[in-house]
Amino acid sequence: MLISIGIMAWNEAGVIETTLTSLFGQSALRGPGGDLADATWEVIVVPNGCSDDTAACARRALERLVAATGRKDISWTVHELVEAGKSNAWNHYVHELASPDAEMMVMIDADIEFGEAETLSNSVAALRADPHALVAVDLPLKDAVRKPRKTLLERFSLAASKASAGGTPAIAGSFYCARAATLRQIWMPKGLSIEDGFLRAMIVTDCFRAPIDERRIIRAPNASHYFETLTSLRAIFRHEVRLVIGNALNCYLTWDLLHFATDPEGPGAGVLIRNRIARDARWYPALIENAIRNHGWWVLPRGMLFRRFSGHRRNRDLGTLRWLALATAGFLFDLPVFLAANRKLKRGNVIGYW
Template structure:
């Protein structure tokens, strides 16, 4: 078995070493298993700090101490910033073409369970109908003994996120390599994990949704930093609304062109090559056809829809939180809607979306 682990990094010099050390504490690196070859590929994209150099020196030392002798590593820098662009490079260029499984992970997470990666691979091994496995996300504030009011609010909002079925989080997921290599990220897309989920469950927009293709592994978890500053949280929520709206535009645009002979992956690859700015043009064209409001309805109603997955008792308990979250969503939706109507100005001045990487769960 061959496993490739891609770590996409944007100016992560302060944390890449800790993340790599946490990675190498995973059981798959510490078992003498000559049947499992592992490669670790760090992809710094558009970095202006020492991410690449620190990653190289850290990996060189870690590989020497790994019990599994079939571990290799590389650091592949990409000049152009942007996580989707780095994703395309890793999946289609940098990863081992003979790999059976591909992991995608962020450069600023810490593993909580030492069997996380092993469990995620094993989940796909024993479930032939599953294409992607994910772990359980744990906010760092959940581990605090004394939680502030904002910590408790952050944890409560997690229960009314509106996520459907098992969701893919870009911080960490494992896929069958054959599945991921059919997918191409549109240049200019704002968030890649929701896009991967859609491509997987619809077989690249050629079939109805099959959510069961994404499964959660047992004994698998990692820690990520939750937003506890109100201003950062609101900016992040606005970005999520904007990103999901853009993804919806792309799905709708591609849907009519996709079929068994030509799926979304091949169409996107062709469009990226012919016109790298096609997503930006699609956004401006779609927004101009809207009658003022350009945000999909489901993004406003997602908090209430999530209550349908709870028992009546729990739904009543979380209803006030859902209302509060809805009011926040309404505010950020208005802000995102305004940005969409000023997309040309926003896209020319925005900071690369790689800077914002946490996913609100």
């Protein structure tokens, strides 16, 4: 079984060696054979639109790390793209760079570190053990959780994450393991801001050919990774505005269009997107501009404002009063975020907003 690992990277020269070192510390890639004896591996780094030496740093690190394993079943390459954009890099990796023989694809951001040494092998094993599942995810953790002394803002950030950690697993774009045949059915529009939310919608609906089935995404046991915790109110606010804008654009694309336009007996919404873009490169921007124009003054989808109180997001390990207090605090923080996001959407130029 060939497993392809794709690492999308944008100006990550300062951290990509740490991420690759953490990857090669995984039990599946350590020593002779690792703990997935029947697997062979390819690691493909895709620097896109970088203005630093991410590609050179990745090549040096991979040459050293692969040689240190002494294994012949791990190949690697670094493929640079001139154009920046994660969705564009994702399309290139899935449809052009990854081996057509790959049975599974593992997507990794270039700035994470793994929590458990078995994260990779447990994710692959979970997917192999459940024939109904299409994607296996781990538990994404803010790196502040490792700090012995946390700031007040970090404590609040961690508490907010815990409050919304319940319900069915989401897909975090920073790490997931998927069946390659599933990803090959999907194409992403260039400029997609929140590609993991779009991907989740495509997965649970079988590319909008079937009713929602949450069982298509599973969480692997004893598997996690750390990502950077934002440490200033300004950075958190801007990040939240970006998420709201990205989720709004995803709603316009998925539930306002693909949900109705996809033939349940056809090849799926991924092919629909590919064909529309092939006919008109401005199809996606034009779709978004039209959706914003038709929504009037308040352009955000209904229900987003009260997302903190959504029952499916609730962490059942928290008491009702504690969860309600955290949800209310989050709602009060969300109000100016939503106003700012709505204002930016009305002004336009939000494709690829970062």
